[in-house]
Amino acid sequence: MMRCGLLGGAVLLGSMAGGAVLAQKPEPLPVEELSQVEALPADYPKSWVLVHDFHFNAIVDGRIAIVDTADPQAPLKGLVRAAQFANMLYAPEKREIYTSETFYSRITRGERTDAITIWDTATLQPKGEIVLPGGKRQQSVTYTGTFQFTNDHKWALVANFTPAQSVTVVDLEGRKVLGEIDLPGCTHIYPTGSRGFSSLCADGSMISLVLAADGTVASSKVIENAHDIDTQPLFGMPAMVGKTAWFVSYTGQLRGYDLSGGTARPLPGAAHVGTAEGGAPEWRPGGWQVIASDAAGLLYVLMSPNGREGSHKDGGTEVWVVDPVANRQVRRIDIGGLASSIAVTREASPALIVARPDGQIDVFSAADGSLIRKLGATAAYNPTVLTVVP
Amino acid sequence: MMRCGLLGGAVLLGSMAGGAVLAQKPEPLPVEELSQVEALPADYPKSWVLVHDFHFNAIVDGRIAIVDTADPQAPLKGLVRAAQFANMLYAPEKREIYTSETFYSRITRGERTDAITIWDTATLQPKGEIVLPGGKRQQSVTYTGTFQFTNDHKWALVANFTPAQSVTVVDLEGRKVLGEIDLPGCTHIYPTGSRGFSSLCADGSMISLVLAADGTVASSKVIENAHDIDTQPLFGMPAMVGKTAWFVSYTGQLRGYDLSGGTARPLPGAAHVGTAEGGAPEWRPGGWQVIASDAAGLLYVLMSPNGREGSHKDGGTEVWVVDPVANRQVRRIDIGGLASSIAVTREASPALIVARPDGQIDVFSAADGSLIRKLGATAAYNPTVLTVVP
Amino acid sequence: MAGFDKFAESLARRLARGTSRRSSLAWLGMVATGAAAIPALPVARAATPQHGGGGAAGRVPVTSGSEQDPGDRTSCDYWRYCAIDGFLCSCCGGSVSKCPPGTEVSPITWIGTCTNPADGRAYVISYNDCCGSSSCGQCLCNRNEGDRPQVRPQANNDYNWCLGTESSIYNCSLAVIVGVATEDAG
């Protein structure tokens, strides 16, 4: 580095001398070392986000992009394979990333293998694999509810859909499948209590299951009238505030479910994202991952000014910040164009991460809504789910 | 169809009546049949082209697009898998397409399998597979010379590169590998004689091998000074005129090799694509598949006006038609923008097919250079090699 | 909505032919659960971000030839696509009702209800996926009229509906008329 500084000076002298090459040339640039691979910090900084790239033009070749939203020079830190409608989980304290994927022996045909791959956070190399039996893993455009932790990150739950519905219970630490729970009519997994989960059901109920130490169902309870698919359909992915899952409906109603105990408890009272002028015909939530929380418990909802039936995946142009407990709209953030997914980091000064349909990722201040930086379309083709470092 | 016409009339009447819905409504559209899959003619028309899509953004997910260049409404007729730097061969008389591919058990990792897949031209369904041993299949940006027929389409030859060089001999009809021929220092396969092939070698020679009935080498012959890599490097893919392979060099020299006998025979005399004004600094061939032939034996060469060292893959904006035997430039075709690959169909009125770097495919008259139709970017992301129906 | 239950039953019967007993029974249950809730809605074009080298640039319209089935079948605006999410098979070597060669039709799928502007009727459209060949990559189209959360599978277009097929690899989506939902949706 000292030598580099010196050489820089020499080149400057040369150019000052009218561009002529000096008789006294600098030393050549040194030969560089081959065979090196970058390593990441095993514990990701809080500015990092795991961006699921659905890769619509090659779904078999989906990925997770590890992105530092504070580094506009090199936002993409690395890629983890997430093949064929994959899902991803991140366990920071274990320094592991898990992908649940589907493979065919000839990419598009042949023998099917579903498996969870365990990746090291520092090297992004696979450390192990757990094969999932039956070829029944649910394949969807990315949702968080089809692959979830329970039992303190020791287990994973995998949603199945054939279209018969069930959940496979996996012991991540023991690297083995514990069993399968039939769950007809119910969908998505919301970790509940210390070892269990809840699901939303097609008849409007919610079901909560407590699991035994061997992965079987110890007890279950149905909560009737937990959601209304006809009048207030809920976006599939909630924002978590502690152990409370906050869902937003297609029209902006907020529904909280306390998942801290063995049985889910719908929070009483109605909250709403609020209203605003200028909608044509009205403001509604719109996008893919439309709701996020910050550490203080505020909710951030991606809003479309062109809300109508069928607009719920069209994306939004503003983010509305809402206090769901006080049922109060705190502020509106103009994100300067259409976005499809949002998340809020857990940094000391939290950032609102905005992913756009063309892959552009922008970083705003969650506190005042000002634009901090633009990362460009530098990480993912089709960013679906953004997972912040907790 | 009769009923449709009637209904159309009814709707028209309705609109003439000021948009009011008639009391006499047309019959509803009929319920349509489920569970149908389109089939192709087993013998492809001569307007069809097999377009190799390298799919740079997902090389593991490469494809062959079957394209009807005479159908601007639906140019894409179907896709055939061509995974991971694949190669493709087409045997019209067998109504088969062959892909030589590489697979990993976990897409990017795990156990490697190289295989030839045999596809039916009508259904585009696989009919069989021949596994290639050793995990040594050459992977390159698409060249025709790494997978070739010999022995009257009964056998295929697969180039290997580890970087040790060899050729695997495959009995397509018998669905088995016959053996492997070491070929150090030589590259690409040019079918020669009735059962054999030639390769270009790094020392400037060409080697021709005659194969025995069991796939071993019956005899071989080295042709010294067959090409000059330093001063006249040849684009890798020749245009075939009968059994003569015409190569073009980076600067526009044309080299013919008669491959009809057991040993390749370099044609005497020098031919050249010719020159033209307006080059900056000069006109040179440029693109990926830069040379094509028509049924009359004329050559078509994709030319860049910005020819210089290193420009040979930059693409070209004109196609020069050359008679290589008379060594005469016949005409120049302005193709209205940058293209990377060209081919000429064997239709009664042959078409010059032009593939552009953004995937657009245009069709020109080979006879007078006029634009016939534009197919748009409707078939492939990265068209590399165009194979016309013979 | 009248007649929908009858339609759902008939649809389930037709679908049952092409799929396993267990999955068709599950499907039948789902159709029965959700049938009454599938609405007939006005057609509106949703934002469809284009990605990749494909897309509509330079496409020549493909029409039915019938004035009662108007519109360009390679355009996301075509009336039948009101609840589709995926690549249009009409751009992939297939049509609205036929899969491209080299693929197979998923026997079960989601359905939407789209209004035909020519006759004012709401038709039930089955968005069967074509499977076994990877992402077609042409004419990506995402519209969501009547699309409901995954908890109501038969009204959700986010599932990979390549189910009951030899391969679950997704290539493109059809838009097949399987019935009339309402006589007048206007």
Added chain:
Amino acid sequence: MAGFDKFAESLARRLARGTSRRSSLAWLGMVATGAAAIPALPVARAATPQHGGGGAAGRVPVTSGSEQDPGDRTSCDYWRYCAIDGFLCSCCGGSVSKCPPGTEVSPITWIGTCTNPADGRAYVISYNDCCGSSSCGQCLCNRNEGDRPQVRPQANNDYNWCLGTESSIYNCSLAVIVGVATEDAG
């Protein structure tokens, strides 16, 4: 060109450490065959068609910090990329000399000779591929100064140089200085 044979020998020795005996011997032979022909040439930017959602839009330049190694390493114009064909590892989680995490470096590769505009020297650049993760998709760059047909492998950038690695899946390409070809290329 003086000194190049010595360089090639040393390069082959370094490469031999990371690869099998058979392939390194084959490689040594190839370097010896082609060594005298690798030219030092002026830097010119080739056409680099962009495809897909990635690309240079919105990129912030990445520089070496040294005036003797000038230019943006995420730009195809950077002097070291004069004969590269692929995704720039500097855009993929790596750098010009380091592979992104999750990949491994190919021990053998092709080489180009690029002129450093700051000191006028022609450097020999090794374009090792990073392997085991699929197409990075960022900063596709194709330049071909000194690129020669596949018959001279060590001067050809069309090979997938993910050879001698556990996986041959291609992710991105490095541009590592491995020597000085000529003292003054100007």
